Amino acid sequence: MRRFALILLAFATTVLAVNLPCTPKGPKAAACSDASFAAATAALRKAFRQSEAQLSAAASGQMESDAAEWLAWTQRVCPAGKAECLTPLYRAEEKTIAEGMVRAGGMQFYPRTEYRTAPDPAHTAGEPEHLPGDPGYGVGEFAWPQVDRANERASRWNRAVRTRVAALKRGSAADGDAFEPSPLGGKHEWLSYRVAAANARLIEVTFTQSIFPYGAAHPATKKTQMNWWLPRGREVRAEDVFRPGSGWRPFLARVSYEQLVEMSRRKENPVRIFPEAESRPAAEKAALQTGHWTLLRDGLWVTFPAYSVAAGFYGEPTIFIRWGQLRPYLAAGLDPETLPVRVR
Structure with a gap:
């Protein structure tokens, strides 16, 4: 040894x-x-x-x-x-490195990682065993992106990403569909990312956080989007995209739910959404949050959290709305032609 x-x-x-x-x-x-x-x-x-x-x-x-x-x-x-x-640890690390190296918008993104173990005070079993059983300690695997050879704007983004991830790395506990801060011990936690889109104006990264409390039937997972204006040095706000007072909220909520209904009616691979009394308010709530938006040159993508509008079997349903439909509500400073295209 x-x-x-x-x-x-x-x-x-x-x-x-x-x-x-x-x-x-x-x-x-x-x-x-x-x-x-x-x-x-x-x-x-x-x-x-x-x-x-x-x-x-x-x-x-x-x-x-x-x-x-x-x-x-x-x-x-x-x-x-x-x-x-x-073997599975080596394969997971290879995937993290290979998929984390992304060239987009004239920038080279690369992965930073952190791996942790922490004692589980509640553990009383005998010899530890490897996951998915309870090994007697919590396991954390965290990955996040950085820009290499960063200029001043990209350096600000690098710092903002580290700040965001630091909060996520403090640990979370899955209680139903909710995530609350908790010690790492007693669960296996992952944090991964995907650079969704990037250019000189906007960097969009999807973070996926999964938590598997030992003894649970399956992990709980949530995704959140970090959309960052490089020239403005901050995250995207709703008023950057939609004109205040234009009525965009009821319009976006309605169109988003209508698209979900259409997905449930299609003949191939339908997404069976929950009854309207449950799915409509959940869909409308998610559609209005910037953390569920991906802003691309061809339109707006809205991602609904797992279990919010449909069973977990369907993952996280995503709908797409072209900017032409949203044009009457767009902020004066938003030019869709300057937005990035999806990476890969």
Whole structure:
């Protein structure tokens, strides 16, 4: 075990090269003889090398530091170093790196990560086991984007993202569909992101937070949008998009619900929404919140939280409204042609 720990620490200094050797006589020989783990190691090595080629020395150094933390975390979560425990962690890290490297709007986005474990005071079981059982401690996996070689505007966005994520990383508990601050212990928590759109005016990032309290039937998940005006140095407000006093609220609420009804009536892949008494107020409430908006050049996308308008089986339904429909209500300073297009 000590040799395994020392090798992890040695890897940390050059982790962007992902020097994760598998040798027949090494301390990970048992894991390395597993084909799935070997493939996961190779994919992770490739993802790190590709990211290093695209980043500045400063950003590469940050990712090396994060990766060193991740390597130490894998030892805490998989103390025996078994392939069946390590492989999904390596695959998840490869996905985080590969999908987090995004080029959009003339900016290079890269992932920052943090991995934590915390004692679960309520845990009284015997030997810990790997997830999804209760291992006796809480697990946190957090990822967020930053812009490399950032100018003054992008640097302000970088700081704002870190502030937003710091609040999310304090921990949350899923109580039904609600999330409330709580210690990390007693659950597995993930925070991931997707750069939805970006240009010189606007950066839009979707954060997904999932919480799996040990013993629960399934994780609880919520998404929130962070829409940031680069020239204004702040998040998008409703009055940036719609003219106050124009009647946009009742119009957007009505059109959003009508589109949900249409989705429930389509022949292929219908979304069976809840009865109107429940789904209409939930839809109208969500449609009016900027955290559920994605502003793209071709129109406005509104995402409804899971379980708000339909069963969890349907995920988070999304509707689309073209700017032409919304033109009578748009703010004078909003030119849809200057908005970004969806990334990928």
